Amino acid sequence: MTDSHAALIVVATSGEAARLTDLPARVVVSGVGPVAAALATARALAAAPAAVVVSAGIGGAYPGSGLLPGDLAVSSVIVQADLGAWDGPVFLPLGELGLSVQPDGTQDAVFSVWDRAAQVAARAGAPLGPALTLCSVTGSLNAARALEARYPGALTEGMEGAGVAHAALLAGVPALEVRGVSNPVGPRDRAAWRLPEALAATRRGVQAVLEVLRQGRGS
Template identity: 70%
Template sequence: MTSTHRRILIVVATHPEAARLRDLEGGGTRVVVCGVGPVAAALSTQAALLGGTYDLAVSAGIGGAYPGSGLRPGDLAVSSELVQADLGADDAGTFLDLETLGLSVEPGVDPGHTGRFRGWDGGAEAARRAGGAYGPALTLSTVTGSAAAARALEARYPGALTEGMEGAGVAHAALRCGVPALEVRGVSNMVGPRDRSAWRIAEALAAMRRGVEALREG
């Protein structure tokens, strides 16, 4: 399918993120501002997908990169999978994921779905065209604020590139609507202790846009 025919729903959390993409709307591309977090993202994505016809749902925005990813502020990451990384149980300091607990985000589906959503098949090629990294994108409702917590997440999800707050919500809604999903993140900061002086918002927004443009070109 060529870019002129691919219908893309782009879901972002904030108006500044949307402002960098508004001129790309039209020709099948729509930008929706959902608000922060996976619940807001899922609700807005579902409403948009039920109200229109799309070939791809994209969670786009800025976010943090894990220390082991090799990424730095201003870089681009594209998701191989979108993971609801904090969905599970704490057992005396040990994290138990849904697979361990025998639970599913999609009841009645066999095998159960554990909140790890496969990214769109064209993601790797889009990452290559845009000069971005390709790997797992983690979604958390609370932003990670310590080096120890960042290391624990990297150990739990090997190869994790970025952390955001909406991707898995977009992917879950897209799954229920039968539409593939992808996450595109421009890196604004490193995951861990919050140092706002080191954030690079403008560079991250530029990287996010580069990733979205690559989706339209393919």
């Protein structure tokens, strides 16, 4: 029998999953990007319920976040940051265009998160702030700064969080994103990446989610 109080953990790659499969949660490998993540999340929730869905994995940290490789970030909101329109040099988010990701117009591209996000961050000793989702990794410092200006306090950049959050929203399940920092957002420098440290941080974030979930149901 499936435990409806369990967490569903969605990761992009098998390498990220390998660090989590021994934990007491369902772990699903979605593939890269918000579409793949949304489809995998929807399929997993249709197959069995969950108390919370977590988009987990490694990601980049924005320059103003103060985060370093090996650090962890927990989402306060999850944003599809590249969904909108360019008007010359100005980016217009969906809300400013009068558009929505929902047919009834009730949801722009900023997704709320699990109401225990602050507890997860405190337990993990991690900052809480916006997690941005983009379909293409940001490759310049100017672009990173522009995203920070558009979404003040942005901590991390990933490619799946908004897809997971959207599927969870439609299923009526809360979502959260935890990112282990592998590199700074900006010029691509593979030599500066710290993948083992980022994967360890991701595991710490998932463990904090599971501890808060277990505490919430009194076991």
